[in-house]
Amino acid sequence: MPGMSRRLALVLAGVIATGLLAPSGLAMSARTHSAHSVKSLAGKVILIDPGHNIRNALHPTRINRPVFYGIPGATKPCDTTGTATNSGYPEARYTLAVGLHAVKILRDMGATVVMTPVNTRPWGPCITRRAAIGNQIHADAAVSIHADGAASWVHGFYVIVPSHRLPNVGLGPRRIARDVRLGAAMLKAYHKTTGMKISNLYTSGYLRSDAYGGTNLSHVPKIFIETGNMRSPGNAVKLRSRAFRHLSAWGIAYGIRLYLTGHM
Numbered sequence: 001m002p003g004m005s006r007r008l009a010l011v012l013a014g015v016i017a018t019g020l021l022a023p024s025g026l027a028m029s030a031r032t033h034s035a036h037s038v039k040s041l042a043g044k045v046i047l048i049d050p051g052h053n054i055r056n057a058l059h060p061t062r063i064n065r066p067v068f069y070g071i072p073g074a075t076k077p078c079d080t081t082g083t084a085t086n087s088g089y090p091e092a093r094y095t096l097a098v099g100l101h102a103v104k105i106l107r108d109m110g111a112t113v114v115m116t117p118v119n120t121r122p123w124g125p126c127i128t129r130r131a132a133i134g135n136q137i138h139a140d141a142a143v144s145i146h147a148d149g150a151a152s153w154v155h156g157f158y159v160i161v162p163s164h165r166l167p168n169v170g171l172g173p174r175r176i177a178r179d180v181r182l183g184a185a186m187l188k189a190y191h192k193t194t195g196m197k198i199s200n201l202y203t204s205g206y207l208r209s210d211a212y213g214g215t216n217l218s219h220v221p222k223i224f225i226e227t228g229n230m231r232s233p234g235n236a237v238k239l240r241s242r243a244f245r246h247l248s249a250w251g252i253a254y255g256i257r258l259y260l261t262g263h264m
């Protein structure tokens with residue numbers, strides 16, 4: 001490649017070898033590649049949980065089946081369809097693309113990664129199953145990926161962590177504190193990597209809620225990340241772009257790595 005510096009050629013070779021483009025373009029990819037080629041997450045087990053199955057809308061009866069989500073006597077639908085941008089780009093497509101890319105990045109960092117099978121089955125799985133998969137693999141960290149469908153003036157990202165002790169499902173203060181630590185790492189790494197601002201609705205960056213079976217029923221550290229608001233015109237431009245989806249995946253991977261190792 002005439003005219004190309006030796007450094008750039010090496011960088012490109014790294015990008016081609018990994019099949020991954022690091023955030024901030026080529027300038028950063030050499031450093032990033034060498035950082036994760038040391039397999040900094042070797043021995044760690046991670047669950048990546050893309051929030052929705054694109055075919056859920058075709059199976060309303062199955063999806064709306066009431067399931068237990070951790071609150072005694074209460075139920076929620078087994079799974080949901082997710083939202084979409086005003087132009088019709090579905091959250092389920094976005095979360096699958098980001099999830100698949102995050103799986104690649106984390107595997108390249110040396111982790112054992114399981115992804116919720118939202119793309120290989122006709123619907124779901126249910127929120128109960130999403131939590132059970134993380135429990136069964138004894139995940140060191142589990143992240144459910146979403147993008148919000150809030151009012152158009154809402155923008156930015158936030159994490160969802162459990163709010164209340166639920167002794168009936170073993171959710172105690174230690175588990176809640178662990179989820180908050182994973183959330184804190186994610187807030188820092190995701191902002192730094194993607195440039196996305198913290199939500200102007202949940203300005204602390206946290207939504208603490210007992211309304212989510214995915215976190216209530218998880219025995220392993222688990223959070224949801226609402227990576228942006230699909231109904232915000234400004235956020236939607238980003239969420240629809242392939243380049244941002246890659247940044248989003250890197251942000252999630254770095255958040256997990258920061259939580260597990262203390263380093264982004």
Ligand SMILES: [Zn+2]
Pocket residue numbers: 051052082083091145146147148
């Ligand atoms: Zn969602």
